[in-house]
Amino acid sequence: MTFTPYLSFQGECAEAFNTYARLFGGEAQLSRFDELPEATGMPPLEPDQAGWVMHAQLTLPDGSRLLGCDNPPQFGGERMAGSSIAVTLSSEDEIQRIFDGLAEDGHVKMEPGPTFFAKFFAMLTDRFGASWMLVVESEGTGEET
Missing domain, CATH: 3.10.180.10 (2,3-Dihydroxybiphenyl 1,2-Dioxygenase, domain 1)
Known part of the structure; x- marks a missing residue:
């Protein structure tokens, strides 16, 4: 599936x-x-x-x-609301590059940085209204986002 x-x-x-x-x-x-x-x-x-x-x-x-x-x-269409796209990335450099591009004229909810649940994580809504969660997983979590 x-x-x-x-x-x-x-x-x-x-x-x-x-x-x-x-x-x-x-x-x-x-x-x-x-x-x-x-x-x-x-x-x-x-x-x-x-x-x-x-x-x-x-x-x-x-x-x-x-x-x-x-x-x-x-x-009957509306702009999107109420969901986020989660993307698992391979490095802090990659998350920063993509974050910078999506954040241009968007709304930053959480700057990229380390968290208790991920090596690196960021949240934002881009200028088109799409909400994004970008993550670099901690070593050994084995979870896919």
Whole structure:
């Protein structure tokens, strides 16, 4: 079984996924609403939403995936809330590099640093509204986050 995070945006999906590709590796694949055939049965879009992303996929170097879309308000969509993406990283340098990229114009909840439960840990919400928990595990925990 595989769990795959699916992030919901309102007009920022392409920029977010291109940012995540730059920070985590891989290439963002984007399908936009204006590429759909006309007879899809979807509610009409506002003119400024035509280029919004219907589906985004980022396949990471380890094979895991991150998915997402722009969710127009008329589809009942809202920006994401109430969840976090936990990422286990291999080093303090890696966590700091990714943290710095995600924190740009975002909201830092906890700066990277050692904790009682992890060698290094950080929490933040990026400028697109996605909440992140970044961790370098302590030696011998053997737990995957």
